[in-house]
Structures are given as C-alpha cells and as structure tokens.
Amino acid sequence: MTIAPAELGAAPAFSIPQRGKLHDIFRRHPTAMAGAILLSLLILMAVFAPWLGTVDPQALAPIRRLRPPSSTYWFGTDMLGRDVYSRVIYGSRVSLIIGISVALFSAAVGITLGLLTGFVRLADAILMRIMDGLMSIPSVLLAIALMALTRASMGNVIFAITVAEVPRVTRLVRGVVLTLREQPFVEAAIVQGTFIAASAMITEAALSFIGAGTPPNIPSWGNIMAEGRSLFQVAYYIILFPGICLSLAVLSINLIGDGLRDALDPRLARRM
Amino acid sequence: MFAYIIRRMLATIPVMGVVAIFVFSLLYLSPGDPAVIIAGDTATLDDIARIREKLGLDQPFYIQFGTWVWNLLHGDLGISIFTNLPVMTLIKQRIEPTVALTICTLLVTIPIAIPLGVIAAWKAGTWIDRVVMVFAVAGFSIPGFVLAYILIFTFSIGLDLLPVQGYTSIKDGFGAFASHMVLPSITLGLFYAALVARITRASMLDVLSQDYVRTAQAKGLSNREVLIGHALKNAAVPIATIIGIGVALLISGVVITETVFAIPGIGRLVVDAILRRDYPIIQGVILMFSAWYVLVNLAVDISYTLFDPRIRY
Numbered sequence: 001m002t003i004a005p006a007e008l009g010a011a012p013a014f015s016i017p018q019r020g021k022l023h024d025i026f027r028r029h030p031t032a033m034a035g036a037i038l039l040s041l042l043i044l045m046a047v048f049a050p051w052l053g054t055v056d057p058q059a060l061a062p063i064r065r066l067r068p069p070s071s072t073y074w075f076g077t078d079m080l081g082r083d084v085y086s087r088v089i090y091g092s093r094v095s096l097i098i099g100i101s102v103a104l105f106s107a108a109v110g111i112t113l114g115l116l117t118g119f120v121r122l123a124d125a126i127l128m129r130i131m132d133g134l135m136s137i138p139s140v141l142l143a144i145a146l147m148a149l150t151r152a153s154m155g156n157v158i159f160a161i162t163v164a165e166v167p168r169v170t171r172l173v174r175g176v177v178l179t180l181r182e183q184p185f186v187e188a189a190i191v192q193g194t195f196i197a198a199s200a201m202i203t204e205a206a207l208s209f210i211g212a213g214t215p216p217n218i219p220s221w222g223n224i225m226a227e228g229r230s231l232f233q234v235a236y237y238i239i240l241f242p243g244i245c246l247s248l249a250v251l252s253i254n255l256i257g258d259g260l261r262d263a264l265d266p267r268l269a270r271r272m
Numbered sequence: 273m274f275a276y277i278i279r280r281m282l283a284t285i286p287v288m289g290v291v292a293i294f295v296f297s298l299l300y301l302s303p304g305d306p307a308v309i310i311a312g313d314t315a316t317l318d319d320i321a322r323i324r325e326k327l328g329l330d331q332p333f334y335i336q337f338g339t340w341v342w343n344l345l346h347g348d349l350g351i352s353i354f355t356n357l358p359v360m361t362l363i364k365q366r367i368e369p370t371v372a373l374t375i376c377t378l379l380v381t382i383p384i385a386i387p388l389g390v391i392a393a394w395k396a397g398t399w400i401d402r403v404v405m406v407f408a409v410a411g412f413s414i415p416g417f418v419l420a421y422i423l424i425f426t427f428s429i430g431l432d433l434l435p436v437q438g439y440t441s442i443k444d445g446f447g448a449f450a451s452h453m454v455l456p457s458i459t460l461g462l463f464y465a466a467l468v469a470r471i472t473r474a475s476m477l478d479v480l481s482q483d484y485v486r487t488a489q490a491k492g493l494s495n496r497e498v499l500i501g502h503a504l505k506n507a508a509v510p511i512a513t514i515i516g517i518g519v520a521l522l523i524s525g526v527v528i529t530e531t532v533f534a535i536p537g538i539g540r541l542v543v544d545a546i547l548r549r550d551y552p553i554i555q556g557v558i559l560m561f562s563a564w565y566v567l568v569n570l571a572v573d574i575s576y577t578l579f580d581p582r583i584r585y
Contacts, residue, residue: 022426031409080572133290136562138524141542145298145554148546202415208529210543225417229532233436236425242419251413259408 038252042245046092054086057219066235076237078227088242094220095201095249098158102200105162107193110169117170118177128174131167139164143203144212152215157207161200168192177213178188187264194257198250205246221246234240275513278572284566293343295555296337302551307335354548359556362541369439370537372531372543373460374522376453381461381468386511387473388465391497395479396473406467411466416525420459420532427455438532456533460525471514476506480508509576516572520565 026033045052060080067077074083113131117124134142139161145162171252172192172199176185207213209229216223228238282485307324315323324330328339333515343350349359392404414422428436434455440448482501489496530539536555544554 032569043413082375086492129286130290132287133562136287136291137294137558138527138565140523140524140527140562141558144527144542144546147294148549148551149301150296151301162431183560198413205415206417209528210531210546212543212546219442230426231423233429236421236429239421240425243415247414248420250415251409254409 029259032254035252035255038248042092042249045153046096049089050098054088054089055083057087069237072078075241079231082142084241087224088245091219091221091224091242092193094214094218098204099201100166101158102161103193103197106165106169106196107189109166111173111189114173117174131170135167140203140206143207147207147212157204157213161203162264165196174231191261191264194253194260198253201250277574284570287566292341295558298555299551304462313403350552352550352553354550359403359552360573360582363556366536366541368539369535370526373456377459377522380457381465386451386469386472390476390504392473393476394499396477408466408470411462416459416528419462423455440533451535456529458527460522467518468514472511473515475510476503479503479507485565512575513572520568521559523564
C-alpha cells in the first residue's frame with residue numbers, strides 16, 4: 001500500500017477515514033461502482049414511482065387487456081388490463097423493502113446469536129444444533145413451510161425469509177468469533193448482509209411466483225410474473241420486464257457485495 | 273479414522289431431530305383442524321371426533337410427536353389430506369423426474385464449471401479470468417425462473433428447437449427425454465455452475481501460490497501436468513465440498529424449475545401441496561430433502577479422509 005500520494009491527489013475531499021475507505025472501494029472496483037449506480041437508480045425508481053409516468057398499478061381496464069408494449073403502454077398490459085410498466089415500477093418498492101428488511105433483521109439476530117454461541121458454551125451446544133437443523137432445510141422450502149402456516153402478508157414474508165437466513169449469519173459470526181476473538185465480525189456480517197439482501201429478493205420473488213409469497217393484490221415482481229405464467233406464450237412481456245428488473249436489482253447488490261467483501265474482509269475474499 | 277466416521281455419523285442424529293421437531297410443529301401449529309379437513313364438508317361432529325381419535329389428535333403433544341416419529345422410522349410419512357394417499361407413495365411416484373433433472377444438471381454443469389475455474393485461476397487477472405468472473409456474478413444474479421423464461425422464449429418459441437414444457441421419461445426414448453431436459457438443466461445449473469467455478473478458481477489460486485507448485489514448474493513439468501496433477505489434486509477438498517453442498521442446494525431449485533417447466537416431480541408435488549395446504553406432503557418433502565442434505569454432507573466429510581491424506585482425525 002504505497003500509493004498514498006496519488007490517492008491524496010485524486011481525492012482531497014475524502015479526508016475522513018471512513019469515507020475515504022468507501023471511496024476507495026468504488027475506485028478500485030469499477031464493478032462495485034456500476035452496482036452502486038444501478039442500485040441508486042432502483043431506489044430512485046421506488047421512491048419516485050408515482051411521478052415516473054405511471055398510472056394506478058391496480059387500475060383494471062378489461063377493454064384494453066393484453067396489449068403488447070407500445071408508446072402508450074411501455075411494457076404492455078396484463079390480462080386484467082393493468083399497466084405492466086406501472087406495476088413493475090411500483091414492484092421495485094416491494095423488492096427493496098423486503099431485501100433491506102431481511103438483511104437488517106437477519107444481521108441483527110445472526111450477530112446476537114453468533115456472539116452468544118461464540119462466547120457461551122451452553123448456548124453454543126443448543127443453538128448450533130438448532131441452526132444445523134434449520135440449515136439442512138433448503139431455504140426456499142423453509143420459507144414456503146412458514147408461509148403455509150400463516151396468511152400471506154409482507155411482514156410474514158420478511159419473517160419467513162429471515163428465519164431461513166439467520167443460521168448462515170449465526171454460523172459466520174460464530175466462526176469469526178471462535179477463530180480470533182477480535183476479528184471484525186461486524187464487517188463480516190455486513191458483507192454477508194449484502195448478499196442476504198440479494199438472496200431475499202430472489203426468494204420473495206420465487207415465493208410469490210409459486211403463489212406462497214406477497215399477497216396477490218400487492219404488485220411485486222414475483223406476483224407480476226406469477227400472473228403472466230399461464231399466458232407467457234401469448235404475452236411474453238408480462239414476465240420479461242419484471243424478470244429483467246429483478247435480475248438487475250440482484251446483480252447490482254451482488255456487485256456491491258463483491259466490492260465490499262474485497263475491501264472489508266480480504267481473508268474471506270481470497271477464499272471466494 | 274473409523275472413530276471419526278462413527279462420531280460424524282452420530283452427529284447427524286441431533287440435526288435430524290431438530291428437523292423432525294420443526295416439521296412436526298408445522299402440522300401441530302397449522303391453522304385449521306386436520307380432522308375437520310379430512311372429514312370433509314358433510315361430516316357430523318361425531319365423525320370429526322372419531323377421526324380425531326383415530327389420528328391421535330386428542331393426545332398431548334409429546335405422545336403425538338412420539339407416535340409420529342415411530343411411524344416415520346417405519347417409513348410412514350402420513351396420509352395426504354387432499355388425495356388420501358400415503359405421502360410415501362406420492363413421493364415415490366414423483367421422484368423419477370426430480371432425480372433425472374438433478375443428474376442431468378450435474379452432467380451439464382460440472383464438466384464446464386471446474387475447467388472454467390481452473391482456467392480462470394491459471395490466467396488470473398487476464399480477460400479470460402474476467403469473463404469467467406462475469407459469468408459467475410451473472411449466474412448468482414439471474415433467478416432460475418427468469419432464466420427459464422428467457423431460455424424458453426429464445427430456444428422453444430423463437431427458434432423452435434426444443435419443447436416448451438413437460439417431461440418424458442427416459443424409458444420412452446432418449447431423444448425425447450434429452451430434449452425435455454436441456455432447458456431445465458441449464459436453468460437449474462447456472463447458479464450451481466457459477467458457484468463451482470468460483471470456488472474452483474479461488475482454491476486453485478490458493479494452491480498455485482504454494483511452493484510445491486513452483487517446484488513442479490521448476491522441474492520442467494508442463495502446465496497441464498502442474499495444473500491437473502499437482503494443483504487441482506490439492507484443491508480438491510473445497511471443490512468436493514461445494515459440489516456436495518451444491519447437490520443438496522440443487523434440490524431447492526427443483527421446486528421452481530419444475531413449476532416453470534411443468535415437470536411432474538417432487539418440486540411440483542410440494543408446490544401443489546402448498547396451494548392446497550396439504551401439510552403431510554409438505555412435511556414429508558421437507559424431511560426427505562433435509563435427510564438428503566444431511567447425508568450428502570456426511571458423505572462429503574467422510575470423503576475428505578479419502579481425498580486428503582493430510583487430514584487426520
């Protein structure tokens with residue numbers, strides 16, 4: 001690390017260490033930068049959804065059902081005549097809320113349990129057996145099972161996916177605590193949390209896609225795709241556009257995660 | 273070593289115990305009274321009481337759990353609420369397409385993913401490496417069901433090369449079987465291939481920086497001999513782990529892939545069961561997948577002792 005002069009010259013504004021570090025991540029990882037830009041666009045899209053040329057995403061109009069994409073209906077209309085473009089734009093809200101909430105909750109619970117198991121012998125014996133058991137259930141299936149118990153709501157989806165993700169964070173934090181008790185487990189959990197946000201978005205969409213996720217009246221990307229499923233041979237656009245948005249959203253977070261991992265946890269990065 | 277293997281095998285018992293408790297609680301906590309559901313709309317209160325008694329639903333939790341585990345150990349996974357058939361029978365009916373899909377996915381991905389990882393590590397930092405890593409990130413980011421539709425739109429509807437959906441057993445002709453398996457295998461395999469390629473690259477990078485690799489190069493071995501004979505062999509443990517864990521993970525993707533491609537396997541079975549709230553099927557499938565995961569992990573751990581003589585227990 002003997003590149004200080006160039007760095008100082010390039011970024012005099014980033015004298016605060018923390019911000020300098022963050023700036024450094026994006027400077028050295030152009031892909032992480034691309035991910036950050038993409039994610040910012042998505043967040044802007046979610047926040048300003050009502051002002052992006054959208055109409056009410058729930059507005060039914062049976063007369064203009066299944067219109068292909070045109071200058072009026074950019075992404076076409078679905079079988080109930082709802083504007084797919086508006087639904088996709090509003091759908092970004094659901095994905096982002098679920099991704100962020102699941103990441104935060106599983107990081108919080110996972111760090112707590114991980115520290116507990118890392119430092120308390122008895123807790124370790126009991127909790128890790130439970131975590132091993134939960135981890136042996138495929139996460140989509142675990143979330144499906146929990147969703148089958150409760151009624152469909154966004155809160156329940158967040159809860160179900162969080163339960164499926166917690167064991168992984170717990171195990172990671174415990175591992176870091178056990179190897180060297182002063183290792184930066186928070187950093188490790190942050191990196192993990194980024195990837196959890198990405199995987200939670202996929203899981204939510206998958207749950208909704210098979211009809212066990214977000215309630216059908218909420219336009220989430222998974223729900224839009226689920227509605228387009230039976231019609232995909234005639235109306236490809238109902239599935240295509242939310243699918244592309246979902247992939248881009250997950251991609252943006254994964255790119256940021258890769259950059260963060262390289263920067264915050266070089267030991268882990270080398271192993272991946 | 274045998275002591276280790278036995279200890280490792282015993283360690284699977286508490287894990288499966290936790291899964292069993294979780295899965296049983298699922299039915300116990302499920303909204304609605306199973307007796308009412310089974311009895312149907314025209315049942316009288318007496319009928320319901322009789323069914324409840326017959327199923328042991330009037331017993332306390334631990335007795336119900338004990339009976340359930342006892343039946344489980346005898347291969348009885350309960351009766352499907354909707355079809356009234358034993359869950360075991362339903363699983364047996366549906367297992368073939370799922371196994372076929374998993375094997376095809378492995379056949380499509382492993383022979384591509386491992387060489388990709390090896391080449392990326394060997395050419396680390398070059399454009400080849402970057403292409404492989406871009407492929408890996410893409411593989412992690414494109415959800416299976418999105419990829420599935422892109423493949424169907426391109427190869428089935430656009431180019432009209434492959435069937436859109438459905439399944440044909442290998443017994444009814446290899447050609448038809450293979451043509452139905454291509455797209456589902458790619459769908460299921462992309463994430464997995466990305467994972468294996470990435471882990472292969474990372475463990476190869478680790479190994480390639482070791483002294484014995486330099487020695488091997490110095491004594492004049494060809495790149496091929498160094499890469500395969502020395503490096504890949506020593507990188508085998510993490511790769512074997514990820515292949516093993518991946519095999520268990522594939523099962524999870526089966527649920528979605530089978531739904532998109534209308535393959536009548538275990539995944540479809542469980543999706544249909546969720547929509548009908550047929551808890552015994554959900555329980556049976558979760559148990560089966562977890563047992564599979566635990567067994568694969570056990571096999572991977574035991575294989576370490578064979579792969580890597582440096583590991584002593």
